[in-house]
Amino acid sequence: MYVVLIYDIPLEDGGARIQRNVFKICKKYLFHIQLSVFEGDISKVQLKQLKNELDKYIRKEKDSIIVFKSREKRWLEKEFYGKVDDITDNFL
Amino acid sequence: MYVVLIYDIPLEDGGARIQRNVFKICKKYLFHIQLSVFEGDISKVQLKQLKNELDKYIRKEKDSIIVFKSREKRWLEKEFYGKVDDITDNFL
Numbered sequence: 001m002y003v004v005l006i007y008d009i010p011l012e013d014g015g016a017r018i019q020r021n022v023f024k025i026c027k028k029y030l031f032h033i034q035l036s037v038f039e040g041d042i043s044k045v046q047l048k049q050l051k052n053e054l055d056k057y058i059r060k061e062k063d064s065i066i067v068f069k070s071r072e073k074r075w076l077e078k079e080f081y082g083k084v085d086d087i088t089d090n091f092l
Numbered sequence: 093m094y095v096v097l098i099y100d101i102p103l104e105d106g107g108a109r110i111q112r113n114v115f116k117i118c119k120k121y122l123f124h125i126q127l128s129v130f131e132g133d134i135s136k137v138q139l140k141q142l143k144n145e146l147d148k149y150i151r152k153e154k155d156s157i158i159v160f161k162s163r164e165k166r167w168l169e170k171e172f173y174g175k176v177d178d179i180t181d182n183f184l
Contacts, residue, residue, distance in 0.1 A: 004096065004160055006098055006126060006129050008128075034098060034100050034158055035100040035156075036100075037100075054173055054174075055173070058173060058174040060174055060175060063175060064126055064127075064172065064173075064176070065172065066171070067170070068096055068168050068170055069168070069170075069171065070162060070168055070169075071167065075162055075163065075167045076160050076162055076168070077161040077162075078158060078159070078160055078161075079161065080156065080157065080158055080159075081146055081147070081150060081157040082151065082155040083151075083152060083153060083154060083155060084156070
């Protein structure tokens with residue numbers, strides 16, 4: 001399964017720490033392609049693990065994570081407008 | 093064609109104005125589902141128009157917009173962790 005994960009974690013009330021943790025967790029499973037966007041091939045089981053790890057940190061009433069799932073990577077074409085992001089390990 | 097569009101526009105050097113313009117343009121063609129995320133059904137021609145409009149504003153060396161394209165909406169499943177976003181018209 002191919003997924004795109006996008007998080008929106010407001011900075012207020014300790015959001016920065018949550019952002020850092022969410023970032024680290026996502027990076028274990030997926031590739032970082034834009035500020036708060038990850039993508040990658042992942043199994044159902046791994047995605048479940050990822051979700052469980054994230055659930056420990058995210059605030060149900062404030063933080064939002066969207067996961068788009070595609071059965072096949074080739075069904076999802078990607079295009080960049082503007083700068084092609086090259087963020088990899090330089091966030092933390 | 094079903095697309096997910098995610099923008100990353102740093103605030104420095106007048107980024108706020110660019111963000112507002114990008115937001116307005118995206119909203120003409122797609123639905124706003126998270127802070128800087130839009131999705132929707134769009135034709136090839138409309139997507140080209142959208143890109144042309146965005147190109148007038150985005151800074152090639154700073155701003156990044158990623159568009160994921162799926163031929164069919166049903167090929168792209170969406171899941172929310174945490175807060176289900178209900179941002180619609182309250183950004184501007």
